[in-house]
Amino acid sequence: MGASQTRTEKYQDLADKTGFSLEQIENLHKRFQRLSDNEETISREQLDSIPSLANNPIRKQIIEAFFDKRNQHQNEVGSCEEIGFEQFLMVMSHFRPPSLKTTEEEKEAMRKEKLHFLFNMHDTDNDGTITLVEYRKVVEELLSKSGDIEQETVKAIADAAMLEVASTNVPHMAPDEFYEGITFEHFQQILKGLEMETRMHIRFLDVDTPTLRCGKSSS
C-alpha cells in the first residue's frame, strides 16, 4: 500500500516536471523496465539492441541524445554512461505535442525547446555552433543507409546547405570573413518555416496496449 502511494507521488512529481499524464508515465515506465531488464538504469547497449532501430540511419545520434546531459535542462554538459527513468522521461518530454490549451508563448517556448534538442543532436562537440564538419557528418549519416554514396556528393550537399544558412543569416560578408558555424539563433531562423511544435511529436499512449499495436493511429 505504502509502496504504490510513493510511486504515485513519484509519478506526480515526474508529471509536474515533464508534463506527461500519469497514465503515460506508467506506460513509459513499463517500457523502460522492459528495455532495462528490470534494472534501474539503461545503458547504450540496451537501447542499441532494439531490433527495429537497426534500419534507422541516425540510430547512433538518437541513442546519444538520450545520454546527453544538455537535454536534461539542468545546464550541464557532457554525457552520462547510464540513465535512469527520470532522465529517460525528460528526453521523451521533448516529443510531446501542444494541446488546445497551450498559449502562443508556450508554443514558442516549446518550439525553442524542440529546436534546441535537434541542435544538440548536431552539435556533437558542445561548442554552441554546428561547424561545417559536423554538418557534413549529419548529411553523411542521413545517407548512410542508402547504398554507396560518393563523398563528393555529401560534401556538396552539406556545403550548399551551409552556404544557404550563412547567406540567409549574414547576408553581407566580406570575402575574408569566415562563417564559424551555425549558431542556435541561425538554426532557429532557417527552420522557422517548419513549425516544429506541430511536427516534432509522437503519440504517447494513455491506455496500456501491448507492444504489437497494429494499424495507423489517426492524427
Added chain:
Amino acid sequence: MAELRLARRSSSLPLTGLMGVVLLVFVFVASASRDVVSENNKTWRDPAGETRGDSHHQTNSTAHKKAFPVLSFNYEHVKKPFEISLWILLALLMKLGFHIIPGVQNIVPESCLLIGVGLLVGGIIKAIGGEAPVLDTKLFFLYLLPPIILDAGYFLPIRPFTENMGTILVFAVVGTLWNTFFIGGMIFAVCRLEGGQLAGVDPLSCLLFGTIVSAVDPVAVLAVFEEIHINELLHILVFGESLLNDAVTVVLYHLFEEFTHEGTVTVVDAVLGVVCFFVVSLGGILVGAIYGVLGAFTSRFTSHTRVIEPLFVFLYSYMAYLSAEVFHLSGIMSLIACGVVMRPYVEANVSHKSYTTIKYFLKMWSSVSETLIFIFLGVSTVAGPHAWNWTFVIVTVVLCLVSRVLGVIGLTYIINKFRIVKLTKKDQFIVAYGGLRGAIAFSLGFLLTNSKMKNMFLTAIITVIFFTVIVQGMTIRPLVELLAVKKKKESKRSINEEIHTQFLDHLLTGIEDICGHYGHHHWKDKLNRFNKAYVKKWLIAGERSTEPQLISFYNKMEMKQAMMLVESGSAAKLPTIVSSVSMQNIQPRGPARHRAIPSISKSREQEIRKILRANLQKTRQRLRSYSRHDLMIDPFEDNVSEVRFRRQRVEMERRMSHYLTVPANRQETPPVRKVCFESEHKVYTYDDSKSPLGRTAEPDPSPPDAVSLLNESSQRANQSSEHRAKRNDELRAKVPDEKEEQDQLKLSRCLSDPGPNKEEDLS
C-alpha cells in the same frame, strides 16, 4: 453529343449569323458557282441564308455553264468544331478580361464573375429567342470534370494528406452521411408540414435530394480556396473531403435512386448499401492504382521517345477514370489514386521538359474546364425549367448551412480526441464555411428522372450553389483576414528544410521504436523501405532507381538553378544580389601549412592565358536542325551528371585555390566578387560589372589574373554583368597541374558558351 449539337446550333445563332453575313458579301462579289454552296445550305435555317438558298436554287434550275468556284462557302462541314471552339474561346476571353480589369479580382472571386457572364450570355440568348444550351450531364462528367480532378490529384500534397487522412475520411464519410440524412429528413418534415404543392414529396425523393445537395464540391472549393491562400492544413482538410466524399455520393445516389424505383426498403438493402460503399471506394482506388502502376512502368521505357511522354500520363489517368465509371465505381477516387501512385515514378523517369509539359497541360485543361463549367452553370440557370417554391428553396439553403455547421462541430469534437494537433474553433469555422456546393450537385440533379419534383429540386439546387459560391465565396476572403487565419507559407523548399525534414522523420521513427509502439511514423518508414527496395527497381529507369531522396532533391535544385542561370544569361538581366556570402566564407580556413606553394611562373601563366583565350574564341553556339519527332536533347537533363561534375570541379578548384591564397594579395582584389547562392529562386551569379574591362592584356602576375580571365570571358558575351556558373575568384596561383588545366579549360568553355548548348563542347 447529339443533344449538344442541337442545343449549340441554335445558340450560336447570333454569332454565326454575323459571320455568315460577312462571308456572304464575299460570295456575292466573287460570283462563284452556287453548286456546292446550295446543297450545304439546305439545312441552314438562318434568315439570311434562307433567302440565299432560295435564290441559288432558282439559279440552279436555269442551268448554264458553271464557272470554277474560286471562293465557296461550306459551313456545315466545320460546324460542330467551330462552335465548340468559339465557345471555349469566348470563355477564355472572359477569363482574360477579368484579369485585365484591375481591382475586380480582389473583391469577387473568379467563379462568381464567370457565373455572372454565363447568366448574361444565357439572358441574351433567351432574349433573342434562341434556345440556350444546358450543362449536359455526359459532357460534364466525361469531359469537363476529369481534367480538374486529375490536376488536383496529380499535384496533391501527399504529406499533409496522409497525415490528416483520418480526419479527412471522417469528414468525408460521416459528414456527408450526416448532411444527407439531416437535410433529407428535415426537408421531408417541412414538406409534410407545409402541405399544398409539397405534399406529394415522398421520403426517398427527399433523401435523394439530400444526397445531391450535401456533397461538397471539389471544383468550387478549388476555385475559391485557390485565391485565398489559406494554410496547408485547412486547405487539405476541405479539399480532401471534397474529393473523398465522391464515393459516398455515388453510392447514396444510386442507392436512393434504386429505392425510389423499387418503392420499398429492406434491411438487406441497407446492408448491401454499406457493402456497396466499400466496394465503390476501394474498387475505385484499386483501379486507379493499377493504371498508375502501368503508367509508371510505361514511363520507364520512354527515354527515346520523349515527345509522347506526357500523353501517357494523361491517357492512363483518363482510362482509369473511364474504367471506374464503367463499373459504377468512384471515378474521382480512381483518378486521384492513379495520379498519386504514378507521380513519383513518372517524375523520376521523364525529362524535365516533359515534366513541365505535363504540369502546364494539366493546369491548362483544368483551367479551361473550370471556366466552362461556371459559365455553363450560369447559362443553364437561365435556360432550365424552373419551379420556384419559396418555402422549399429557403428551407434548403438554411438547412444546408445549419447541417454543415452542426456536422463540423460535432465531428471535430470527436476527432479532436484522436488528433494530436487539435483543430481550433477558427479551423472549424473555416472548414464549415468552406463547404461549397457546385456543378456536381447540379449535374446529378439533372440526372433525376422523376420529372414531377425535378424542376423544384433543380431550382433549389441551383439556389444553394449560387448562395455558396457567390455569397460564401465572396465573403470568405475578408473573413479569413478578419479572423487572422494562418496563411500558406510562401517560401520555397530549401535544402536545409529538406535535410531536417528527413532527419526529423528518422528521429521520430526512432523514438517511436524506443517507446515501443507502432505509430504513424513507423508505418511510413516501413512503406518507404518497401518502396525503395522493391517498387522503385521496377518502375524507375536506370540508376535513378537507387538514388536516395535527398540526392534527387539536391539534383533537382541544382538543375533549377542551372536553368535559371541559362535563362537569365540569355536575357542579360541583372538579378538582385542578395548575399555576398560565397563558398570561401564557409570553408574552414586551412592552417598555414598549405600556404607555402610557389607562385606560378610568368611564362606558365602566359601560356595558360593563351590557351584559355584560344578556347574562348573557338566555342560558338551551333545551330541545330529541328525535327518534329526529335526533341533537342536537353543537355541539362540527359547530362545531369555533367552539370554536377562541373560544379564539383569548380568546388574543388575553389577549395584548392583557397589554400593557395596569399593573404597579402587579397586586399588588392576589387571587392566585387559577389557570388551568391539562392536555394530555388536565386541565382548563382558572378557580377564583375565594376571591375574594369580594360585590363585584359596586362601581364600582371598578381590578382588581376583572375580578373582578366574573367574580363575576357565577359567581353565575349554581353557587356553587362555576366551570369555564369560558379566561378572561382582565386583562379590564379595554380600549381601547373595537368588536371587543373583541364579543369580550367572546361570551365572557360562553359563560361564562354552562353546558351544551353554548353555541354556540346565537353567531351
